[in-house]
Amino acid sequence: MNLNIDAVKALTYDAIVIGSGVSGGWAAKELTEKGLRVLMLERGRPLEHVTGYTEALKAPWEMPETTRLGELALKYPQALPDPAKTVPTYLMPGGDTSYRQEKPFRWLRPNIVGGKSILWGRQSYxxxxxxxxxxxxxxxxxxxxxxxxxxxxxxxxxxKFAGISGEKLGLPQLPDSEFLPPMDMYLVEKEVRKSIEKNFPGRIMTIGRTANLSEAQKVQVDNGRSPCQYRNQCVRGCPYGAYFSTQSCTLPPAVKTGRLTLRPNSVVTEVLYDAQKQRASGVRVTDALTLESQEYVAKIIFVCASAMASTALLMNSVSDRFPNGLGNDSGQLGHNLMDHHFRIGANGQWEGGQDRYYFGRRANGIYIPRYRNIGSDKRDYLRGFGYQGGGGRQGWQHQVAELAFGASLKEELTKPGLWTMGLIGFGEQLPEYKNRMYLDKNQLDKWGMPTVVFDAEIGENERKMRVDMINDAQEMLEMAGLINVKTYDQGSVVGQAIHEMGTARMGRDPKTSVLNGNNQIHAVKNVFVTDGACMTSSACVNPSLTYMALSARAADFAVRELKALRI
Structure with a gap:
């Protein structure tokens, strides 16, 4: 038998990273910098930093109409989170974005190199x-x-590497980060903050903790990044590298090592298991364009495809040893699906500060940390919520419905309207076994992957919490002297906050969890899952910063174990 040794060697790496988003980018950076040859596999198409953000510097009127999410929703009704925002054409869903829902669910899959690190909200807690x-x-x-x-x-x-701007508070429920200088609050936000501190002991409003560089330190400048330009066009991609993304932050140092191979348009369909060695041997990949199949070999594998996609991959990786999915001895794979529930709060107007305005377009808002079920506060539900939101002054748009014309209307359009302020609650969802995803293997996509089916919803605990979320928002704004305060509850569908978590949770006992405390599959020691799938509970804060920390920590552990020949 003749073997093409060179061909086999070309398909062999020290590590494979599946996915190029927040978690995958960090895994690739850490593994390459620690000396490993890494293959990064991304199902989406390429997106080059700077040159790929084709609409980043366009004026609003230069943006093509096809970027309206409402219009995209007609073509991709399940793939988009909300029909009220605008996205650039490079983020339009690509390929097969279908899934099935037994209960309403939203699953956003950008299908680009960088994943959701390109369009995330950057709130980092x-x-x-x-x-x-x-x-x-x-x-x-x-x-x-x-x-x-x-x-x-x-x-x-x-x-320290990504760059998080924010304000130190010393709160036990929200530990402080390594902060760059905080962005400034607007006048109305400062007024509301003073009122909250005066009238509601235990509550505080702070500026959002965001992965936007309020100033660029040496570590960021050396990585080719610049400070935030206060354009508030982050969703179009940032050619300045002012916010954290895979392209601006973690890919450059990984590429610089010369040990990274990035392969886009690569749909990983299976993690291959070697029963004799009791470890994963590699992955099977289908080329998204040619549909050709190829296998790659590696010593360790990081599954970072996003919470739902990572679990779907593990579920599809079956063998005699794991007939129900790789590492699924506990039967927990696919269960305990969580998100944050939101789309509830209040808005109001402020008649003060008519001689004041604000500078620039701050790509950030305010944050009110959790205060319910903290200390002596006890409610009829578990856990809690925080508020995001912000203030500003109405522009010419406040005259859109005005029944007027001529010079007098034009003059009015040059004057700003009242200050406004809004609060939107983000609440914790409890992990429940019944909230799940599973695979329909009778309905395959063009790459041979089964259809993902979602069966999840918020529960009674979350519904009780939402009563406080709406009432507290109204009370705080009214106490601050705002007028025309209006509340809203638009309902919250799981997946809509784009903070999908769970389905391959961490735990101490292999009988009740998929991963151990190092994000390592209990029964397959050379496979690590460090994205949202690993989460054991959801807290009420945005989770991406935790994914970063878990990924860097797991990569450090994996390399040490590899060198010690324990995996």
């Missing part, structure tokens, strides 16, 4: 021990296998 300990104390789900002290140094590590 640490989990606290209150979050890591809640399951154990309340008897919900299972206990996290780690605590804040395990992740704290890794939070610091990724924050």
């Amino acid at each position: 640490r989990f606290s021990d209150i979050d890591f300990e809640a399951n154990a104390k309340e008897g919900i789900g299972i206990d996290w296998p780690i605590r804040y002290k395990d992740l704290a140094p890794w939070y610091s590590y990724v924050e």
Whole structure:
């Protein structure tokens, strides 16, 4: 038998990283910098930093009409989160974005190199021990296998490199980060903050903690990044590299090592398992364009395809040893699906500050950290919520419905309207076994992957929480002297917040979890899952910063284990 040794060698790497988003980018950076030859596989198409953001510098009137999400929703009704925003054409869904829902669900898949790191909201908050300990104390789900002290140094590590701007508060429920200078609040926000601190002890409003560079330090400048230009066009991609993305932040140092191979248009259909060695041997890939199949070999594999996609891949990776999905001895794979529930709050107007305006277009808002079920506060539901939102002054748009014309209307259009302020709640969803995803293997896409089916919804605990979320928002704005305060509850569908979590949770016991405390599959020691799939509970804060810290930590552990010949 003749073997083409060179061909086999070309398909062999030290590590394979599946996915190029927040988690995959960090995994690739850390593994290459630690000396490993890494193959990064991305199902989406290429997107070059700077030159790929073709609409980043266009004026609003130069944007093509096809970028309206409402119009895109007609073609991709399940793939888009909300019909009220605008996205550039490079983020239009590509390929097959279909899935099925037994209960309403939204699943956004950009299908580009960089994944959702290109269009994320950039809000960056640490989990606290209150979050890591809640399951154990309340008897919900299972206990996290780690605590804040395990992740704290890794939070610091990724924050210093990514660049997080914000304000130190010293709150136990929201640990401080390694901050760049905070962005400034607008006048109305400062007024509301003063009122909240005066009238509601235990509550505070701060500027959002965001992965936008308020100033660029040496580590960011050396990586080719510049400070935020206050354009608020982040969703179009940032040619300045002012916010964290795979393209601007983690890919450049990985590429610089000379040890990274990036292969876009690569749909990973299976993680291959070697029963004799009791470890994964590699992956099977279908080329998204040619539909040709290829296998790649590696010593360790990082599954970072996004929470739902990573779990779907593990479920599709079956063998005699794992007939129900790779590493699924516990039967928990696909279960305990979580998101944040939101789209609820209040808005109002402020008649003060008519001689004041604001400078620039800040790509950030305010944040009110969780205060419910903290300390002596006890409610009829578990966990809590925080508020995002912000203020500003109405522009010419406040005259859109005016029944007038001529010079007098034109004059009015040059004057700003009242200051406005809004609060939108983001609440924690409890992990529940019944909230799940599974595969329909009778309905395959063009790459041979089964259809993902979602069966998840918010529960009674979340519905009770939403009463406080709407009432508290109204009360805080009215107490601050705002007028015409109006509340809203637009309902919240799982997946709509784009904070999908769970389905391959971490835990101490292989009988009740898929991963251990190092994001390592219990029964397959050379496979790691570091994206949202690994989460054991959801907290109420945006989770991406935690994915970064977990990915860097797991990569460090994996390399040490590899060198010690334990995996």
